[in-house]
Every structure is written in structure tokens, then in C-alpha cells.
Amino acid sequence: MVRPEAPNHEAPNRPRHPPQLQEIYCTAQLTPPRQVFLLGVNFPESKVVTIALQSFYALGPQSCSRLLAKFSIHPRARIGDIPQRTITQLTAELSNMTIENDAKRKMREDIRRLRDMGSYRGRRHAMGLPVRGQGTRTQIMTASKLNKVERSR
Secondary structure (H helix, E strand, C coil): CCCCCCCCCCCCCCCCCCHHHHHHHHCCCCCCCCEEEECCEEEECCCEHHHHHHCCCCCCHHHHHHHHHHCCCCCCCEHHHCCHHHHHHHHHHHHHCCCCHHHHHHHHHHHHHHHHHCCHHHHHHHHCCCCCCCCCCCCCHHHHHHCCCCCCC
16 A cells, blocks of 8 residues: 655745735844943843852842842842842842851851851861861761861961
8 A cells, every 4th residue: 555645735936924024024133231330240031030149159939039038029020120220229228238258258257256256167177177067977078168267377
């Protein structure tokens, strides 16, 4: 039994768009995405607000949701959809918070205080070992990477 060949529905040499739209589609210029300036960082306007806020050091999901609730912003809103006035208020609120370098400095000072005090946690930080009770018999690679604190000589 011989099967009939399937008909070819594609027309040869046919443009993808109607002739009047062919020129518009083919010569359209792509514009670069607009940027929104928030606390010294440029974000594309298509970025989700929650993700943009969590990119700052020391801002996690909890503090981000608190900020968004304070300014009545939907968690899945795009940063380009927020009015400029709200972005200015959000920037002012973020500048009053302990984030980025301030949070890193505070963490270093806390570790230094523990070391100077001579506590168990401070000694573990100084030796680059796990601090919170993890075992050291086999796997301590993460702790030895993260707990690198300069030793005083």
C-alpha cells in the first residue's frame, strides 16, 4: 500500500508579513531598556521590585516584604511601574537602614568583639572553624571558606 504524499502548505518565497507591514517590522529599531535609579544602583524597569530590593546586602525576604507593605507596593510589581515619588520615598527609607557596607562593617565589628572577649565563638572564628556546633571530623570546607578572619599577630 502506497501512502499519498502530504500536501505542502508552505508557499515558496512568500514574505512572513503582509507587504505594507514588512517594511515596518524589518526596519524597527530596538530601544535599550530604561533604567530606574534606586539607592545608587541602576535597575532595568522590567525587574521585579522584590528581587531588586533583595539584591542589596542585608535585605532579605522579610525586610523586603515589610518595605513593600509600608509603601503599598505589590510584591510582583515591576520597578518601572512604580511612580517616581514612591521610588524617592523608598530610597529615603533605604538610606536610613543598615544595609550594604554598614551591615558588613557591623558584622566584622561583632566578630572582632567576640574574639577580643575570648569567647568560644570568637576563638572558632579566629581559627576559621565552624562556629555553631557543626562537626569537624570530615567536612568543614564551607566554614573554613566563610570564617576567614584576619589573625592578629
